[in-house]
Amino acid sequence: MDRNQATGLFLISALLLVYLFFFSPKDKVEQNKSQATTSTAAKTVAPTPGVAPVPQLDSAAGPVRSIELKNPELTLTFSTQGGRVAAVRLNNYKTFFGKPLDLFDAQSARYNTKFRTLGGQTIDFAGLNFSAGDPVATADGGQQLAFTAPVGGGTVTQTYTLPKTGYEVKYNLKLAGVQVAQEPLQWSFTDNVRQTEQDIKQNRNHTTINHYSAGGTQNNLAETSEKPEESKVTEPLTWVADKHDFFVAGIVADSQPFTGGQFNANVNLADSTFIKGLSTQLGIPVADATSANGSNYRLFYGPNQFNLLKSVAPEFDRNVYLGWGLFRWVNRFVVIPVFNFLQQYISSYGLIIALLVVLIKLVTWPLTYKSYESQARMKVLKPEIDAIKEKYGDDQMKVQQETMKLNQEFGVSPLSGCIPQLLTLPILFAMFQFFPNAIELRQQPFWWATDLSTYDNLIKLPFTLPFLGSHISIFTVLMTISTLFMTYQSNQTNAAAMQGPMKFYSYLMPLIFFFVLNSFAAGLTWYYLVSNVVTIGQQALTRSFVNDDKIRAQLEANKVKNKDKKPSGFQARLAEAMKTAQERDAQSRKGKA
Numbered sequence: 001m002d003r004n005q006a007t008g009l010f011l012i013s014a015l016l017l018v019y020l021f022f023f024s025p026k027d028k029v030e031q032n033k034s035q036a037t038t039s040t041a042a043k044t045v046a047p048t049p050g051v052a053p054v055p056q057l058d059s060a061a062g063p064v065r066s067i068e069l070k071n072p073e074l075t076l077t078f079s080t081q082g083g084r085v086a087a088v089r090l091n092n093y094k095t096f097f098g099k100p101l102d103l104f105d106a107q108s109a110r111y112n113t114k115f116r117t118l119g120g121q122t123i124d125f126a127g128l129n130f131s132a133g134d135p136v137a138t139a140d141g142g143q144q145l146a147f148t149a150p151v152g153g154g155t156v157t158q159t160y161t162l163p164k165t166g167y168e169v170k171y172n173l174k175l176a177g178v179q180v181a182q183e184p185l186q187w188s189f190t191d192n193v194r195q196t197e198q199d200i201k202q203n204r205n206h207t208t209i210n211h212y213s214a215g216g217t218q219n220n221l222a223e224t225s226e227k228p229e230e231s232k233v234t235e236p237l238t239w240v241a242d243k244h245d246f247f248v249a250g251i252v253a254d255s256q257p258f259t260g261g262q263f264n265a266n267v268n269l270a271d272s273t274f275i276k277g278l279s280t281q282l283g284i285p286v287a288d289a290t291s292a293n294g295s296n297y298r299l300f301y302g303p304n305q306f307n308l309l310k311s312v313a314p315e316f317d318r319n320v321y322l323g324w325g326l327f328r329w330v331n332r333f334v335v336i337p338v339f340n341f342l343q344q345y346i347s348s349y350g351l352i353i354a355l356l357v358v359l360i361k362l363v364t365w366p367l368t369y370k371s372y373e374s375q376a377r378m379k380v381l382k383p384e385i386d387a388i389k390e391k392y393g394d395d396q397m398k399v400q401q402e403t404m405k406l407n408q409e410f411g412v413s414p415l416s417g418c419i420p421q422l423l424t425l426p427i428l429f430a431m432f433q434f435f436p437n438a439i440e441l442r443q444q445p446f447w448w449a450t451d452l453s454t455y456d457n458l459i460k461l462p463f464t465l466p467f468l469g470s471h472i473s474i475f476t477v478l479m480t481i482s483t484l485f486m487t488y489q490s491n492q493t494n495a496a497a498m499q500g501p502m503k504f505y506s507y508l509m510p511l512i513f514f515f516v517l518n519s520f521a522a523g524l525t526w527y528y529l530v531s532n533v534v535t536i537g538q539q540a541l542t543r544s545f546v547n548d549d550k551i552r553a554q555l556e557a558n559k560v561k562n563k564d565k566k567p568s569g570f571q572a573r574l575a576e577a578m579k580t581a582q583e584r585d586a587q588s589r590k591g592k593a
Contacts, residue, residue, distance in 0.1 A: 063129075064079060064080050064081045064129055065079075065080050065132075066078065066079055066080075066086065067079075067080070067132060067135065067145060069135055069143050069145060069160070069162045070091075070162075071142070071143075071162055071163065071164060071165055071166070072091060072092075072165055073090065073091055073092060073165060073166060073167050073302065074088065074089070074090065074091065074162065074167060074169075074301060074302075075088075075089040075091055076088055076089075076160075076162060076169065076301075077089075077105075077106075078132070078145060078147075078160065079106070080129050080130045080131070080132050080147065081126065081128075081129055081130075082110075082111065082112060082113075082125040082126045082128065082130070083125065083128070083130035083132070083147030083149065083156075083158040084110070084111040084112070084125070084158075085111060085160070085169075085299065086105070086106045087102060087104065087105040087106055088102065088103040088104055088105075088249070088301045089101065089102050089103070090102075090103060090247065090301070090302065090303070093247075093303070094443070095195075095196040095197075096196060096197050096198045096443070096451065096454070101196060101247070102194075103244070103247055103249055103301050104191055104192075104193075104249065108191070108192045108193070108194060108274065109189070109190060109191045109192065109249075110126070110189075110190050111187075111188070111189050112124070112125055112126045112187075112188045112189075112190075113125045113173070113185055113186065113187050113188070113284075114185065114186045114188075115175075115180055115181070115183075115185040115186065115286070115289075116180070116181040116183065117152050117178070117179050117180060117181060118179040118180070118181055119152075119179070120181075121152070123151055123152070123156075125156075128149045128151070128156075129149070130147035130148060130149045130156075130158070131147065131148050131149065132145060132146065132147045132148075133146065138161060138163075140163065140164055141163075141164035142161055142162055142163040142164050143161070143162045144159065144160070144161045144162075145159070145160045145161075145162075146158070146159045146160075147159075151175075151178050152178050152179055153177060153178070153179070154175060154176050154177030154178035154179070155175075155176045155177060155178070156173075156174075156175055156178065157172075157173075157174045157175075157176065157294070158171070158172070158173055158174075159171070159172040159174075160299075167300055167301055167302030167303075167308070168298050168299070168300050168302075168312065169298065169299040169300075169301070170296070170297075170298055170299075171251075171296075171297045171298065171299050172293075172294045172295065172296050172297075173185075173284070173289055173294055173295045173297070174289065174290075174291075174293075174294030174295070175289050175290045175294075176290075178290070180286050180289070180290055181286075182286060183286060184259045184260075184283030184284055184285060184286060185283070185284040185286060185289055186281060186282075186283065186284075187258075187281070187282045187283075187284050188279070188280060188281045188282070189242070189249075189251075189278075189279075189280045190277075190278070190279050190280075191242045191249065191277070191278040191279070191280075192273075192274040192276075192277045192278075193207050193242075193244055193274060193275055193276045193277070193278065194273065194274060194275065195275050196244065196245065196246070196247070197245050197246070197442075197453070197454060198451060198454045198455075198457075199454050199455065199519060200275060201519070202245065202436065202454065202519075203244075203245045203275055204267065204275040204276050205223050205224045206223060206243070206244070206245040206246075206321075206436075206437070207223065207242075207243065207244050207245060207275065207276045207278070208220050208221045208222070208223040208243055208265065208278075209221050209231075209240065209241070209242055209243070209263045209265065209278055209280060210240070210241045210243050210318060210319055211233065211237055211239065211240045211241070211261060211263065212237065212238050212239050212240075212313070212314065212315050212316070212318070213233070213235050213236060213237055213238065214235070214236040214237065214238050214257040215235060215236075216314075216315075217235075218315050218318050219231070219233075220243075221263055221264075221265045222265075223321075225265075225267075226267045226269065227267075228264070228265070228266045228267075229263075229264065229265040229266075230262070230263070230264050230265075231262070231263045231264075232260075232261075232262045232263075233260050233261045233262070233263075234260045235260065236257035236258060236259060236260070237253070237257055237258040237260065237261050237282065238252065238253055238257050238258075238313065238314065239251065239252040239253065239313050239316060240258070240261060240263075240280055240282060241300070241316070241319050242278050242280070243304060243319045244304070245304075246303060246304050246439045246442050246453070247301075247302065247303055247304055248300060248301070248302060248303075248304050248309070248319050249299075249300070249301055250299070250300040250312075250316070250319070251282075251297055251298070251299055251300070252297060252298040252300065252312065252313045252316070253295075253296075253297055254296040254297060254298055255288055255293070255295055255296040255297075256285045256287075256288040256295065258282040258283055258284065258285075259282075259283030259284070259285055260282070260283050261280060261281060261282045261283070262280075262281045263278075263279070263280055263281075264277075264278070264279040265277065265278050265279075298312075298313075300312055300316075303439050304319055304320055304437075304439055305320070305439050305440070306320045306322075306332075306336055307336075307340065320437055321433060321437050322336075322430070322433055322434060322437065323429065323430055323432075323433035323434075326426050327426060327429050327430045327433060328430075328433075330426050330427055330430040331430045331433065331434050334427075334430075335356075335427075335430055335431070335434050336434075338356060338359060339352065339356060339434075339438075339440070342355055342356065343440065348446065349440065349441055349444040349446060349452055349523070350444075350446030350447065350449075350452065350523075350526060353452075353523055353526055353527050353530065354526075354530045356527070357527060357530040357531050357534055358530075358534060360427055360531075361531070361534045361535070361538065364427070365538065368535070368538055368542070369542055369545075372539060372542045372543075373542075385403060388403055431524065431527055432524065435452075435453075435520075435521045435523040435524035435527060436453070436520060436521045436524060438453065438523070439453070441453040441521065441523045446522070446526065448474060449475065449522040449526075451522070452521065452522050452523035452526070453521050453522075453523060454521055454522065455471065455473045455476075455518065455519050455520060455521065455522055455525075456473050456474055456475055456522045457471040457473070458474055459471060459472040459473075459474065467515045468515055468518055469518065469519055471518075471519075472518065473517075473518050473519070473520075473522065473525060475522050475525040475526050475529060476514055476517050476518045476520075476525045477514070478529050479514075479517070479525045479526075479528045479529040479532065480510050480511065480513070480514040482529055482532035482533055482536070483510035483513070483528075483532055484507060484510050484511075485532075485536065486532050486535055486536050486539075487507060487509075487510060489536065489539055
């Protein structure tokens with residue numbers, strides 16, 4: 001263990017502690033400060049639905065009334081005020097607290113549309129009381145509901161079609177005979193999101209607005225920010241979605257794309273009713289709305305499930321966050337297909353996760369074996385390495401030079417043990433994103449955990465600890481214990497490298513991750529626990545195949561074989577660089593003397 005290695009590990013630990021500091025729950029003083037900021041922002045960014053005044057309703061259609069459409073998946077409540085969807089209930093889901101899951105209702109959200117006439121008058125749908133007949137049956141067994149209102153010598157018609165089954169609602173907006181100014185209609189959706197999951201922080205941090213351009217670019221507002229967020233897009237948009245933690249309320253343009261959009265999000269940490277406020281404004285092409293067929297859209301209200309969303313619209317499945325780059329690729333093409341295959345035959349998701357671990361470990365075992373074999377070589381060479389350290393003492397440069405020569409002589413590469421492990425990291429980090437975002441784990445019990453999509457809180461503390469919270473996750477505790485045991489085993493095998501500060505940091509890291517993962521999904525910590533147990537078993541099995549005497553004999557044979565062998569170009573350049581650095585250091589010390 002040299003000084004550079006110890007410094008590197010110290011910096012990693014420091015970064016993790018910084019992460020914990022900035023992402024841990026804020027205390028009451030900080031919350032009050034945030035409340036003052038976000039409350040002010042909320043007044044200018046996203047007014048609370050049901051509170052902001054609306055124009056006087058046109059009473060020609062009679063009193064405002066509600067109309068309900070229902071299929072096995074959705075219950076939609078419409079209001080003649082604005083001819084809008086006023087409430088959406090997902091029939092097959094409950095909140096974590098056992099209540100019906102309302103994606104939104106009249107108190108939390110509001111749709112609206114505005115446009116200007118050629119005469120300069122602003123028509124606000126919220127101020128119109130639309131006429132509506134009874135729902136009619138469609139040819140495929142669905143239901144259709146039409147709202148009409150006379151405007152400026154013409155007619156505004158909004159038609160909603162709910163299919164027999166499914167989460168999509170067809171929406172048609174048509175302006176017939178209305179003298180509309182040649183500028184986009186303004187469609188808006190204000191959505192104050194309620195808590196539906198156990199962990200309010202995760203619930204809030206997984207809530208955002210995603211949008212996708214006609215040019216193929218997907219973007220979104222920052223999820224974890226507790227400050228007001230705003231984004232303005234001037235290019236045409238194909239779809240926009242309010243992504244709650246595990247559910248989505250989205251709109252897809254089927255005829256002409258939206259002309260652009262503006263998106264806002266704000267948080268009031270002191271608000272126990274709404275965890276985040278979202279606001280969307282989109283431009284509807286006037287030529288599309290006034291055409292013979294009108295503007296055609298699809299409203300999606302449903303679970304944030306990858307296989308379901310990918311059939312809604314191009315890249316609509318990006319509402320399920322699977323990580324970026326390589327990690328998303330691993331989740332999309334490896335983890336999800338295997339997971340979906342297993343759940344066809346196994347009902348216990350805890351068992352599915354365990355089998356997923358076993359399959360991944362079997363596939364990556366050759367890499368694990370190579371890594372263990374490399375550690376065993378370093379262990380066999382430990383006496384020679386200790387002799388070098390004893391001979392050159394505190395001269396770290398000389399120690400590194402002689403150690404490199406020793407490795408070349410015996411044909412050993414310290415990196416050969418690291419590279420196989422690095423190749424398995426994409427899977428490790430992919431799982432870090434998959435489990436907290438997989439709705440399949442939502443409210444799925446396993447052992448003492450009642451919901452694998454959030455932390456298990458069998459042990460509840462009567463107080464709140466910094467970085468830890470007010471609970472202790474048993475899965476996280478068991479994961480930490482297994483990691484410490486696995487670290488102990490690894491240190492015994494790789495005793496040559498794990499000495500002094502290095503050994504200390506190897507035991508410190510699992511304890512740090514205990515604090516990091518204590519509030520993460522139980523499915524994730526259960527995965528890591530099973531992974532550790534399988535790894536320990538792999539190490540024990542691999543150890544029976546790796547014999548120190550045979551390795552020593554192989555290294556001695558390499559020594560003879562490499563006696564007259566010249567170092568590779570990389571090794572030669574590395575040796576020359578170390579030699580130059582050593583000479584420069586010696587001259588520096590001589591000059592100071």
